[in-house]
Amino acid sequence: MAENKRNPAAPRKRQTVDARESKNTHAPKGAARSQRNWKHPLRSWLGSHRDSASQALQRLRRHPLSSAMTILVMTIVLALPTGLAVLIGQVERLGVDWQRAAQLSVYLQDEVNASAAEQLRDSIAALDEVDEAQLLDKALALAEFQEHSGMGDALEQLSYNPLPSVILVTPASIEGGASALQPLRDRIAGMSGVELVQIDLLWVERLTSILAMLERFTGGLAVLLIFALLLVMTTTIRLAIESRREEIQIIKLVGGTDAFVRRPFLYIGMVYGLVAGILAWLLLAGGIAWLNTTVRQVAALYQSGFELLPMPAGDGLLLVAGAVLLGLLGAWLAVGRHIRDIEPQ
Amino acid sequence: MIRFDQVSKRYPNGHQGLDNLDFHIRTGEMAFITGHSGAGKSTLLKLVMCMERPSTGRVHIGGQDLHELGSDDIPYLRRQIGVVFQNHQLLFDRTVFDNVALPLIINGTPRDEIGRRVRAALDKVDLLKKENLYPISLSGGEQQRVGIARAVVHKPALLLADEPTGNLDPALSAEIMTLFEDFNRVGVTVLIASHDLPLIARLDHRMLTLHEGRLVRDGE
Numbered sequence: 012m013a014e015n016k017r018n019p020a021a022p023r024k025r026q027t028v029d030a031r032e033s034k035n036t037h038a039p040k041g042a043a044r045s046q047r048n049w050k051h052p053l054r055s056w057l058g059s060h061r062d063s064a065s066q067a068l069q070r071l072r073r074h075p076l077s078s079a080m081t082i083l084v085m086t087i088v089l090a091l092p093t094g095l096a097v098l099i100g101q102v103e104r105l106g107v108d109w110q111r112a113a114q115l116s117v118y119l120q121d122e123v124n125a126s127a128a129e130q131l132r133d134s135i136a137a138l139d140e141v142d143e144a145q146l147l148d149k150a151l152a153l154a155e156f157q158e159h160s161g162m163g164d165a166l167e168q169l170s171y172n173p174l175p176s177v178i179l180v181t182p183a184s185i186e187g188g189a190s191a192l193q194p195l196r197d198r199i200a201g202m203s204g205v206e207l208v209q210i211d212l213l214w215v216e217r218l219t220s221i222l223a224m225l226e227r228f229t230g231g232l233a234v235l236l237i238f239a240l241l242l243v244m245t246t247t248i249r250l251a252i253e254s255r256r257e258e259i260q261i262i263k264l265v266g267g268t269d270a271f272v273r274r275p276f277l278y279i280g281m282v283y284g285l286v287a288g289i290l291a292w293l294l295l296a297g298g299i300a301w302l303n304t305t306v307r308q309v310a311a312l313y314q315s316g317f318e319l320l321p322m323p324a325g326d327g328l329l330l331v332a333g334a335v336l337l338g339l340l341g342a343w344l345a346v347g348r349h350i351r352d353i354e355p356q
Numbered sequence: 357m358i359r360f361d362q363v364s365k366r367y368p369n370g371h372q373g374l375d376n377l378d379f380h381i382r383t384g385e386m387a388f389i390t391g392h393s394g395a396g397k398s399t400l401l402k403l404v405m406c407m408e409r410p411s412t413g414r415v416h417i418g419g420q421d422l423h424e425l426g427s428d429d430i431p432y433l434r435r436q437i438g439v440v441f442q443n444h445q446l447l448f449d450r451t452v453f454d455n456v457a458l459p460l461i462i463n464g465t466p467r468d469e470i471g472r473r474v475r476a477a478l479d480k481v482d483l484l485k486k487e488n489l490y491p492i493s494l495s496g497g498e499q500q501r502v503g504i505a506r507a508v509v510h511k512p513a514l515l516l517a518d519e520p521t522g523n524l525d526p527a528l529s530a531e532i533m534t535l536f537e538d539f540n541r542v543g544v545t546v547l548i549a550s551h552d553l554p555l556i557a558r559l560d561h562r563m564l565t566l567h568e569g570r571l572v573r574d575g576e
Contacts, residue, residue, distance in 0.1 A: 052464070054466060055464030055465070055466065056464070058464070058466075058467060059461070059464065062461065257445075257447075258447055260445075261445050261446075261447060261458075262458065262462065263431070263434075264405070264407075264434065264439060264445065265434060265435070265439070265458055265459045265462060265506070266431045266432065266433075266434035266435030266459065266462050266463065267431060267462045268428075268431040271431075271462060354407065355405075355407055356407075
């Protein structure tokens, strides 16, 4: 069989032709070729990825308008839930600050003197359910009230101190909410010299449950928007594939694998995701700075130094990484079957 | 190199593309497939390229039974074959150089070698000076030569052509055929589908004549 002296047309992957035909297959050309290819497998693989990435960038340059539209939609879709999550996180921070301050306020009778108040504090602090008990005598209570209540100016008009001494009690655990703290409250209320015990947890609980609701809302919104983002990405990539149908057929005709054809589209998805992620980060950073001027004004009205913190760099990087992954996933969903179905005619 | 064993191709709509085809083209041979349009020339080439599968019978390329080839193996088969089309199938948004380089990029040829081999192929078809142009600015004959350069740049053992002279005037057609003969002379197996009988008759090669899917004549 003269033709089998070279046998170069046998595909590389399957060199096992039947024994009769492949007996004298020295295939000088084919062997040299595959040897050379094996010498630089990594290099050619990297080269192919570099080509695919540059093709993705080229597409961005060639279709600036449609790319910009897609990227802007992705940016908004990314920025919306992330922004909400950031805001909720900041408000939670406010809540946690107050929560830590005190959960039970023990108001002392006016006639209790300083040393008796100290003793009372010590015996409350010794209780198992109590983490910490802090005595605020009348003068201190006044100072703190002036600082935090926003009514400091009004208090200065008074000639006497209307505030009682207070022992601020931090329970060992606030699990179970206000009702779980009831026994502790009753016990402290029974001590002599105690006028009133107030559980300050209720409003914190309300805030927490409102925040939990908002968090859940944001989570649901994020799921919906991520779904929308995938749809946008999938549609964009599908259009890109359709516009290059002929090219794909030609590439397949000269031996391009599905993976080779797929690669540039996956890169387009990742590049779109990358740009959209960075833009969303910038949008959030700018948005927080923009909001902060008003937030500071409002906080000042309550005599508070509260302000929104800038988004941590780690969160921003996470946002960008997530965006790249979503872009890749959307592109992957679009190319999966579609590219396999495009066959040369 | 190419062996058809009782190959038939029947399409789902009932059209009989090929009917019990039996022939063997040896390595280093140059042959023509001829016949009226619809006689099955294109179907035959598609079977060789694994663009379609036979309904019955076996196709062997270079000793490989295509029947055993999974769809993941097909790209590797095609990398061993060069194809030239009547409508050139060039990428119009890429330069002549990039078009010709495509098979090398696909099979992972190192970058420095790509330039050398693309220029060698372009030199062979006399288009070295036009490597930076886009195909749209070339004449029909030049576009066809770009297609040929792309088909041979990765040094395939088998070169297929489907009506390569279909749109060209007789002088250009003869020129293109001479190119194919040159490749054949250095050992490439060449199979050309063409209905340009006067041109083929002047060339002294094997001729397979198809009529309604049947091989009706096989000879010089």
